[in-house]
Amino acid sequence: xxxxxxxxxxxxxxxxxxxxxxxxxxxxxxxxxxxxxxxxxxxxxxxxxxxxxxxxxxxxxxxxxxxxxxxxxxxxxxxxxxxxxxxxxxxxxxxxxxxxxxxxxxxxxxxxxxxxxxxxxxxxxxxxxxxxxxxxxxxxxxxxxxxxxxxxxxxxxxxxxxxxxxxxxxxxxxxxxxxxxxxxxxxxxxxxxxxxxxxxxxxxxxxxxxxxxxxxxxxxxxxxxxxxxxxxxxxxxxxxxxxxxxxxxxxxxxxxxxxxxxxxxxxxxxxxxxxxxxxxxxxxxxxxxxxxxxxx
Numbered sequence: 001x002x003x004x005x006x007x008x009x010x011x012x013x014x015x016x017x018x019x020x021x022x023x024x025x026x027x028x029x030x031x032x033x034x035x036x037x038x039x040x041x042x043x044x045x046x047x048x049x050x051x052x053x054x055x056x057x058x059x060x061x062x063x064x065x066x067x068x069x070x071x072x073x074x075x076x077x078x079x080x081x082x083x084x085x086x087x088x089x090x091x092x093x094x095x096x097x098x099x100x101x102x103x104x105x106x107x108x109x110x111x112x113x114x115x116x117x118x119x120x121x122x123x124x125x126x127x128x129x130x131x132x133x134x135x136x137x138x139x140x141x142x143x144x145x146x147x148x149x150x151x152x153x154x155x156x157x158x159x160x161x162x163x164x165x166x167x168x169x170x171x172x173x174x175x176x177x178x179x180x181x182x183x184x185x186x187x188x189x190x191x192x193x194x195x196x197x198x199x200x201x202x203x204x205x206x207x208x209x210x211x212x213x214x215x216x217x218x219x220x221x222x223x224x225x226x227x228x229x230x231x232x233x234x235x236x237x238x239x240x241x242x243x244x245x246x247x248x249x250x251x252x253x254x255x256x257x258x259x260x261x262x263x264x265x266x267x268x269x270x271x272x273x274x275x276x277x278x279x280x281x282x283x284x285x286x287x288x289x290x291x292x293x294x295x296x
Contacts, residue, residue: 001220001244002230004074004100004197005039008064010047019046019056024063031064035071037235038245042068043100044086046077053082058089065091074100074124074232080111087119101126101164104143106150113154122160123151124197127183133166133176137183140165141190144183148191158193162230167202170215170282171289177203177219178285184226198223200231203283208291217243218279221255255280 008030010016018026034042044060046053061073072093075086083099090097101124102112116123127134127143134140144163151161165183168176180198187196203219204212217240220231233240242248254273257263258280266274275294281287290296 001224001228002040002197003038003235003241003244004041004043004230004232005034005037005235006043006045006199006201006232007034007235008042008060009045010049011045019060022059024066027060027063028067031068031071034235035068037238038241039071039235040230041072041074041095041098043074043076043232046079046082049077049079049082053077053079054085057082057086061086061089070094072097074098076100080108080115083112084115084119087115087121090119096120096122096160098122098124098162100124102147102151104129104147109147109150113151113156117155122162123156124162124164125151125194126164127166133168134179136179137186140179140183141186144187144190148194158191159195161191162195162197163187163191164197164199167198167200167219169206170203170219171206171291174282174285174289177283181222181226184223184228188227195229196227197230197232198228200233207289211291211294213237213239214275214279214294215283216240217251218255218276219283220244221252222259222280222283225256225259251276259284 008015010019014026015030031042046056049056069091070093072095075083077083099116099121102109103126125147127140129143134143148161165180167180170177200216200220204215243251254263254276258277263277266277278294282289282293
């Protein structure tokens with residue numbers, strides 16, 4: 001699994017202050033830590049950045065590339081001009097940098113696709129349409145066909161596209177978790193050669209903090225089984241990274257067994273592995289989510 005580090009984000013108090021004050025030290029320390037933690041790409045998330053994004057993004061890109069020039073970056077902001085100014089200053093890496101992300105809305109993709117093609121960047125194709133979040137896998141598929149057709153017309157082949165079907169919180173959108181899995185199974189037929197990604201941590205946005213690692217890791221394994229190529233993840237979650245890099249096949253095996261309905265009763269497993277079985281059953285909707293589901 002390819003990992004996009006998510007922590008160089010304006011919502012972080014430390015990073016947000018460094019962006020505002022143009023202080024390179026915390027930004028470079030974070031970038032170096034993400035490299036050390038095994039991130040394959042680093043996401044630079046400025047948020048809306050309406051006021052000064054066109055100045056801030058190129059500055060941050062240069063600051064980050066001073067210390068990790070070999071790691072490709074994702075440029076993440078709703079300010080289209082800021083993304084282009086960042087693309088102008090990026091130095092090439094072995095893999096293309098990525099525009100994160102382009103919504104399935106004509107007013108967004110008509111402006112952003114030619115820009116990405118001009119700078120030979122990959123794109124994240126976000127399945128967020130004119131009506132917002134798709135209701136199910138079929139609406140995701142329809143948006144995907146529309147957006148990828150527009151990208152191809154702009155000169156961006158499927159191989160440079162990372163489709164993001166959108167992860168939602170399991171505690172309020174349990175059925176949407178399965179819709180994304182179903183969409184992921186359809187993706188190869190809809191878009192041969194395209195890659196895929198997601199904002200993985202969204203599934204655990206809302207549940208107690210102690211549940212977040214197991215929810216994130218379990219869902220990552222489930223998505224990867226159905227073809228997901230990458231996730232935007234927390235660099236500090238060493239357990240998730242270990243699973244992503246193939247170091248915990250025991251966890252992967254028990255999650256797959258739970259998906260197939262062949263897992264042993266959780267009470268016969270170690271507490272760690274039994275909790276993964278319980279988590280699969282919550283994500284698939286077999287059991288309802290509650291903050292105490294691991295204790296039941």
